[in-house]
């Protein structure tokens with residue numbers, strides 16, 4: 001299998017050997033008989049393959065991990081109960097108190113909030129390199145560099161190959177949160193990044209009905225993250241959720257194409273609207289990193305569009321958002337349903353006003369997760385909402 005569209009359907013799974021079932025069976029079990037003391041001891045010692053207890057692994061979850069490792073071009077992957085759990089497990093497994101994590105922001109507010117809480121309560125040194133640039137922020141204590149290739153919510157881009165080269169020269173691991181791009185548009189490991197994190201809750205599930213996270217990368221790193229995240233923290237993904245992700249990922253390439261088509265149309269409409277001051281979309285020539293987007297992304301520029309109204313107050317944003325009919329006002333993203341939110345009062349309310357200002361998250365900013373509805377209907381909804389202000 002070569003094409004990602006084919007691997008999205010078939011990688012990691014096969015018809016059930018017992019029943020022939022094409023859809024992956026949901027193994028709704030926490031206990032797994034291992035047949036003899038000797039085999040049980042060998043499984044617990046890691047000397048034999050086999051399931052031992054739901055917290056450590058499950059056949060339905062294993063198929064999802066294998067599929068995502070294939071799509072990201074990774075040696076291995078481990079799934080978690082949420083993207084935040086995947087983030088926490090990665091940091092806690094690979095770093096220790098006194099180490100420094102440098103991030104290139106802006107980041108999703110919840111991720112920055114988690115990292116800063118680990119700094120305050122666990123002794124992790126957390127440095128925001130957004131303003132200074134990565135090289136200037138590195139120190140002898142730097143062990144990890146965290147980046148979102150396409151940032152939440154301002155849709156800035158980071159050059160993954162450059163980040164990977166700078167961090168590797170310093171001896172630091174790199175982690176890319178690929179939630180916004182998915183492996184359809186960007187595969188960070190191919191640019192030299194060490195680990196990829198996903199909130200599967202978003203595009204990978206794609207239907208707003210499952211919460212999950214995943215880390216993919218080298219087998220040795222994934223084994224450490226698995227031990228910490230599942231064995232010690234217990235942030236396991238349920239089999240039912242894994243089934244929903246397996247089903248969602250089968251159509252991911254088709255859905256991403258529709259998301260990209262809709263977002264490009266929406267961004268083009270907003271860019272020419274008098275009530276809109278700025279549109280952030282990597283597919284627009286006006287995007288400061290449009291050339292990088294053309295190099296680093298393939299097949300489209302994503303389904304997220306963020307813009308600022310000319311009238312920058314929260315009241316103007318409220319008037320527009322409250323008038324939407326097709327876009328639902330909700331956080332999260334990557335659903336087949338189009339969603340709209342006001343980051344300053346929701347997803348980025350976790351970070352300080354100063355950090356929000358530094359990240360460009362103003363009161364007039366609106367973030368759109370463009371779904372797979374027909375672009376004309378989405379543009380019509382935005383047009384009537386902008387006129388209603």
Ligand SMILES: C/C=C(/N=C/c1c(COP(=O)(O)O)cnc(C)c1O)C(=O)O
Pocket residue numbers: 082083084085108110111148152177179180198199200201211212213331332333347
């Ligand atoms: C309400 C949640 C939003 N985001 C979440 C998110 C997470 C965290 O992922 P879980 O929500 O823990 O699966 C990790 N990484 C990225 C780039 C994210 O956007 C949101 O922005 O709307």
